[in-house]
Amino acid sequence: MKKFVLWTGTSLFFLFSFAQNEWTTIHPYPTLSNLIDVHFVSDNEGWVVGTEGTILYTHDGGDNWETQHSNPDEALWSIFFIDDNEGWACGWSSIYHTADAGQSWNIQDAPFCMGDFTDVFFINPDTGWIVGTYKIVLKTTDGGETWIKIQNSIADDKCFKRVDFYDDLHGCAIGDVMMGGNEGFIMVTDDGGLSWTETTPANSDRLTDVEYYNSMCIWTCGYDGSVFRSLDGGHTWYDEYYGSESFDAIHFFDDDNGILISGNSVLLSFDAGDTWDSLVYITSYFNSFQAFMSWESNKGIAVGYDGIISRTMDGGSSWEKINKGLNAYFSKLGFFDSFNGYGIGGLWSTAQLLRTYDGGYNWEYDTIIPNGRFYNLYMDGQSCYLLNDSSQMMKTNDGGLNWELLDIISPESYYSDFQFVNENTGYCCGYEGEFVKTLNGGLSWEDMSFGSTLNLSKVFFVDDLYGWLISYDAKEILRTNNGGETWSSSQLGSTIIYQPVSIFFHDENVGYVTTDDGLLYKSTDGGKNWEILYGFASGSYSQIYFVSETEGWYLDGFRMYHTFDGGSSWSDGERFGSYPRSLFFLNEDEGWLGGASGLIAKYDGIVGVAEPVHEEQNILVFPNPTQGVLFVKMPDGNNADVSIRIYNMEGKIVLQSIESGNANPVSLDVSQLVAGAYLLQTTTIENQQMLKFVKH
Secondary structure, eight states: OOSEEEOTTOOOEEEEEOOSOOEEEEESBSOOSOEEEEEESSSSOEEEEETTTEEEEESSTTSSOEEEEOOTTOOOOEEEESSSSOEEEEETTEEEEESSTTSSOEEOOOOOOSSOEEEEEESSSSOEEEEEBTTEEEEESSTTSSOEEEEOOSTTOEEEEEEEESSSSOEEEEEEESSSOOBEEEEEESSTTSSOEEOOOTTOBOEEEEEEOSSSOEEEEESTTOEEEESSTTSSOEEOOOSSOOOSEEEESSSSOEEEEETTEEEEESSTTSOOEEEEEOSOTTOOEEEEEEEETTEEEEEEGGGOEEEESSTTSSOEEOSBSOOOOEEEEEESSSSOEEEEESOTTTOEEEEESSTTSSOEEOOSSOSOOEEEEEEETTEEEEEETTSEEEEESSTTSSOEEEEOSOTTOOEEEEEESSSSOEEEEEGGGOEEEESSTTSSOEEOOOOTTOOEEEEEESSSSOEEEEETTTTEEEEESSTTSSOEEEOBOSSSOBOEEEEEESSSSOEEEEETTSEEEEESSTTSSOEEEEEOSOOTTOEEEESSSSOEEEEOSSEEEEESSTTSSOOOOEEOSSOEEEEEEEETTEEEEEEGGGOEEEEETTTSSOEEOOSOOOOEEESSSBSSEEEEEOOTTOOSOEEEEEEOTTSOEEEEEEEOTTSSSEEEEOTTSOSEEEEEEEEOSSOEEEEEEEEO
């Protein structure tokens, strides 16, 4: 672990501390969090909120995003801006307020309530409402300085989802029961939210959105084709749709043109909602939209699960996806160097080969390498091996410049794991006891299989003699010291036999095994005997990997843990926006993990566990990550000239500029930089500071 770094070209030493968040999610962009609400005030400026306490801001229509707030232990369900500076966000039991376009978010005091805040709406800078579960209604008349609890009833077991007001008196809130049924409900107020009357129509299913279109007309939508219209301010309702779709959002651009969002598609109306047709698919099955917002006629933004963001500029007839990345399931990863790598997207029946040229920020489906479908890969140095579903192997030993097709043994075999210890010696294991070995780089294979009762799930060799196999069904760890000619076995536990999941050995003696119960075992005698070293909360998809004798990583399918003492103690687990499933380290300072929903996160040992620590962080760099223009905002009142330098992770200056303090913020064009992490240094007469940013 690095305690300090001397950057080339400077005379500055920086103090470092252990960082809790050591991994940076780099794909997809800008987030993997589920996005629940969106608010734009113009074509350029907008915000989105969602799980993991996410608040993202864009100043250029969604091309670049800045993370303004995040917290893995909370979720935000709603965001509302009254103008381009002042806004509110709410979720769980928190209310956040900003008066500077989100550059700072401050918690407002809220009265104690049983339940969660689900939606916030303001009619002017002073007057606003928040609704939530258990029929929570809060009101403020001073911009949130004080919130008054109007109601909160646990007995009704009803949950407000959305609220909308036409003016400071007339409003409508919709929702559903929390447990035990699918019934929706509607309540209206004519006195500014001080009292509410239920006006739910018959046969109303769960309701998800409401829009107060004009003084009399209100629309609401929900599950199982629920679309209702009121022409008297919400006191009576007319059923307007009889289909089976479930709708998440409704909006009318004008008197005639409306839009209904249903998961990954939309319905359009051109006759004031009398009919709904023109089905438009706007995303894949896996990305479901949750909210829609329009700030101007025909323009709108839809957001949803796994960070999906799409934009329409023509009333919903056509859509542009403005979040970037593939919604792939990264089950395997491997890199030749810091930039060039491969991934397997999907499992056995859906696996596809993916390629990156920029360190994992962007991926594309690889259709150049023949003889797919590839479902597994192994990479070491400049060698890469790919297995396809016909028991064939494609291999390269020169970083992918040239590939060779190899037949293994049986075209019906499915090999669950494989490994090469050098360019000549490799092993494959699989179900029904299959185990094969090559001594000539895969040109020929020797069948050394076990009986059909053993299902072999993992193989690990430290050289061409010492190796181990996990026999999943038998809950055994098999070991050999002669290249697989003979084997002996051991088990984890005595009274209770634990299921081994993954295995790692430093040498022929010291090794580790994880279990599906979250236990980490260690052996110092080559796997003959095992002792419990540590216990984790989960272990079903666990992986163990050490980059040195003392530094290692444990991935449990939900969190990543880090140790610096050989596994005796571990950091608090770091969570991600999705489920990580694959892990690869190029060296001790550079690693990647991949998972569901397109998750790619990167570890950079130089700036990961070694972050600059400053007593006062009074400069602002945004958006971060960025794709083109980076803005550097200096402290207020700082009129001195500022020297700006950008360093890559090798400590080399890649961009420098001297700017007048009259320009604040300073804009820098970083579009020509290679994707990755950089350090930005600012130097003025008063001080010198350094911040990290990421270029996509």
